[in-house]
Amino acid sequence: MSIFTNAPRLRDLCLLSPTEIYLPLDFSLPWLQLTKFEGALHDLSLFTLAPNLREAICLFDPDDDSTVITHPNLRSLTTQEESGTDILEYLTLPALQHLAVSYLPSHDSLADFLLRSSPPLISLSFVGDSYGTPFNSWGQCLPSTLERLEIRDASADGLVDSSILNALPNLRTLIFNGVAGGLDFYFLVEYLYSRFKQLHTFKLVWENDPFLDAETYGGGPPWSGVRRNDTISGHLTRLAQSGMNIYLGTHEKSYFPIGGAAIGRDFV
Known part of the structure; x- marks a missing residue:
């Protein structure tokens, strides 16, 4: 179902709860106008649905194998991987300016991400x-x-x-x-x-x-x-x-x- 269809100024989306609310959801949001997201992810569809996203603070707990996705506009990424899953393995972020990583399986993962993305x-x-x-x-x-x-x-x-x-x-x-x-x-x-x-x-x-x-x-x-x-x-x-x-x-x-x-x- 559609939600917030009459909220043209909606830019920030925060989905937090004691049990976690994971994307994707069973309802649609005005993804194109979102610039900030905070919450938990089961997959990387957020980075496809929200091409104008500038900041993401996320817990990543994938339910299946993901392929590498390039997001050209993300400026800030903060990860909160409590499950021991490395989101950097699946992202290429050429515009990234601020990165805070809570979990790394090895420094090779960070090195590969930086070499692949070449971010400023x-x-x-x-x-x-x-x-x-x-x-x-x-x-x-x-x-x-x-x-x-x-x-x-x-x-x-x-x-x-x-x-x-x-x-x-x-x-x-x-x-x-x-x-x-x-x-x-x-x-x-x-x-x-x-x-x-x-x-x-x-x-x-x-x-x-x-x-x-x-x-x-x-x-x-x-x-x-x-x-x-x-x-x-x-x-x-x-x-x-x-x-x-x-x-x-x-x-x-x-x-x-x-x-x-x-x-x-x-x-x-």
């Missing part, structure tokens, strides 16, 4: 590999247009590969969220110094409270004779004072002291 991405958020897949084994596919990069749930080993990140000339924001394990602070400081004129924001959020060596990171006790500017915290403070927005810590606590604040202060 501005922001990218995806789940990392907690087992430490080398970043440089797939990161070459990242487009040079990228300004914001977020990697979630990754191990600290090999987290930052300067050869890849240096190939992103427009990168302004770099976020590592839910990091497991320690970090090479000296490499981190060296990298941030090399990018301080370009990188506006650097954020690293550990999954659990890390163990930080106070003498190395914080400069040790006052009688140690170590100058604060020669410590990791001193270098980070200097970078922050130059204008870089830096956050190191957990979701509840900051471990980055600015101006001599104590290590491990609560972040509010």
